Amino acid sequence: MSTQQGRPLPDPIKMVTIPSRLDYTITPGEAPTRFLRGILEGRILAERCPKCGKVYMPPRGSCATCAIPTKEQVELSAKGTVTTFCVVNLPFYGQAVEIPYVCASVVLDGADLPFFCLLAECPVEEVRPGMRVEAVWCEPSERKPSLENIRYMKPTGEPDATYESFKEHL
Amino acid sequence: MGQDKLKHYEGVLSAVHTLEYPYTRSVGRVIGTFLAGLREGRILGIRGAGGSVLVPPSEYDPVTTESLTEMLDVGDTGVVTTWSWVEAPRAKHPLQKPFAWALVKLDGATTSLLHAVDAGDEKRMKTGMRVRVRWRAERKGGISDIECFEPAEAKS
Numbered sequence: 001m002s003t004q005q006g007r008p009l010p011d012p013i014k015m016v017t018i019p020s021r022l023d024y025t026i027t028p029g030e031a032p033t034r035f036l037r038g039i040l041e042g043r044i045l046a047e048r049c050p051k052c053g054k055v056y057m058p059p060r061g062s063c064a065t066c067a068i069p070t071k072e073q074v075e076l077s078a079k080g081t082v083t084t085f086c087v088v089n090l091p092f093y094g095q096a097v098e099i100p101y102v103c104a105s106v107v108l109d110g111a112d113l114p115f116f117c118l119l120a121e122c123p124v125e126e127v128r129p130g131m132r133v134e135a136v137w138c139e140p141s142e143r144k145p146s147l148e149n150i151r152y153m154k155p156t157g158e159p160d161a162t163y164e165s166f167k168e169h170l
Numbered sequence: 171m172g173q174d175k176l177k178h179y180e181g182v183l184s185a186v187h188t189l190e191y192p193y194t195r196s197v198g199r200v201i202g203t204f205l206a207g208l209r210e211g212r213i214l215g216i217r218g219a220g221g222s223v224l225v226p227p228s229e230y231d232p233v234t235t236e237s238l239t240e241m242l243d244v245g246d247t248g249v250v251t252t253w254s255w256v257e258a259p260r261a262k263h264p265l266q267k268p269f270a271w272a273l274v275k276l277d278g279a280t281t282s283l284l285h286a287v288d289a290g291d292e293k294r295m296k297t298g299m300r301v302r303v304r305w306r307a308e309r310k311g312g313i314s315d316i317e318c319f320e321p322a323e324a325k326s
Contacts, residue, residue, distance in 0.1 A: 009241055010210055012202025013311045017194040023261075027184040036183055093192060145183055 031061030031070070036145035042137050044076040046111055057111040058147070078135035078150070080108035081161040083170050087124045100124050106133055106153055107169040114169050115147070121154035130160040200229045203241055208315040211305050215244045215279050225279035245277030246303040247322050252282075255292045264318055270295050274319055286318040294321060 028036065031047060035058050038045035047059035047070035054063060055074050062069050085104035088097075102124050105114035119127060121136070133153035143149045197205060200216060204227050207214040216227030217240040225244055230237055253272035259265055264286040272295075273282035288304065289295050300322035309315035 007243065009203050009214070010206035010212075012199050013197060013205040013209075014202055015194055015196050016205065016312065017192060019190050019192045021188065021190040021262075024187040024189065025184055026187045027182060030182055033181070033183045145185075 029061060031059040034073070035059050038075075039147065039149050040143055040145050042140070042143070042149070044078055044108065046074045046076050046108075048072045048074050054112040055110055056113055057108055057115060074110065076108045076110050078108070078137070079156060080106040080111070080133055080153070081166050082119065082127065082129055082131040082133055082153075083107055083114045083166050084129060085119060085127050087127070102127050104133070104153065107166055112169065117147075117150060118152035119154070120152040128160070130163060130166065132156045132158040132161060198229060200227050200238070200241070203227075205311045205313075207243075208313065209309045209311040211309065211315075213244050213246060213276060213303070213316075214241045215276075216241050218280070222280040223278055224281050225276055225283055242278075244279045246305075248274045248276035248279070248283075248301060248319075250287065250295070250297055250299045250301055250319075251275050252297060253287065253295050255295060257292075264314065268292070269318065272301070272319065274301055285313075285316055288318045288320050 035045050044057065045059070046055045046057035047061070048055045049063035049066055049068065049070050050072060051066040051068055052063060054065065055076075056063070056070060057076060059070060083105045085102050087100050087102055089100045091099055097118065102119040102122075104117060104119040104127065106117055106119075107114040119133060132155065134156045135150040136152055136154050137143075138149045138151055204214050213225065214227060215223040215225035216238045218224045218238060219231040219234040219236060222231075223242065223244060224232075224238070227241060228238065250270075251273045253270040255268065255270050256263065257268050259267065259269065263269070265288055267288075268291075270287040270289055270292070271284065272287045273284055274287070275282045287295065287301055301319035302322040304317045304320050306315050306317045
């Protein structure tokens with residue numbers, strides 16, 4: 001190619017890096033703030049719906065089913081049951097954990113919603129639904145108001161939970 | 171948000187969160203040449219069907235869909251065809267003072283290019299006004315090699 005005017009065209013640029021970046025200010029709201037302040041102290045403060053009794057962890061401040069505020073706080077232990085999981089084998093930009101690793105849905109004892117977390121201190125091929133796990137917390141000096149204070153869940157070594165006990169939470 | 175409302179939310183946490191995807195992509199021959207031209211301080215268009223000149227250039231004619239190849243230089247002055255004033259620029263905007271987003275039809279082009287116009291004052295902005303490219307001193311081969319456009323009368 002050349003221009004009609006006869007001036008030679010420059011060699012084309014082949015690749016461009018264009019970061020797509022969004023800067024947010026996140027304000028979690030009152031119920032998640034109560035929850036995150038608890039997390040700073042290493043406590044898990046869920047909230048119970050006064051009507052249906054469902055326990056939200058993390059709390060949203062209202063019950064998704066009954067549409068009423070959940071004011072009652074319930075402190076949960078940091079033990080729970082794996083409901084589902086996936087093994088991550090693919091590396092990607094920004095990955096914080098060495099592959100292969102396990103992301104799991106864990107429902108804490110007494111909670112009615114599973115939450116998403118890392119699972120470690122366990123060979124990936126041994127992870128299974130029903131596995132009993134417990135939280136490994138950051139050192140108190142490293143804690144932030146974030147669920148990342150739970151560095152990961154690890155097996156407790158207890159016998160597996162029965163499918164019946166967590167099938168409602170899949 | 172009123173002051174009462176703010177008071178109500180006192181004590182609620184908030185945090186800065188940045189989401190970034192570092193896309194690297196190939197731009198193709200036509201856009202690649204356009205970008206390389208910007209690095210040289212040239213604006214290149216492409217000859218479309220019926221003698222039109224598309225700036226920025228595209229690989230295919232938008233009407234006939236025929237493949238386009240003939241690139242040509244267009245002027246670094248042009249006419250504002252439409253514009254919108256930005257009174258309070260955001261951090262990522264090309265200028266950190268009030269400016270206009272404008273469609274600029276460069277001399278020799280049939281289509282318009284979207285860019286910023288540094289007119290200083292909204293009252294100076296007019297559809298049909300003549301503008302000139304203000305090149306960045308250090309150019310890297312991107313659309314921001316054009317720092318912005320400025321009223322053409324200013325320097326002529």
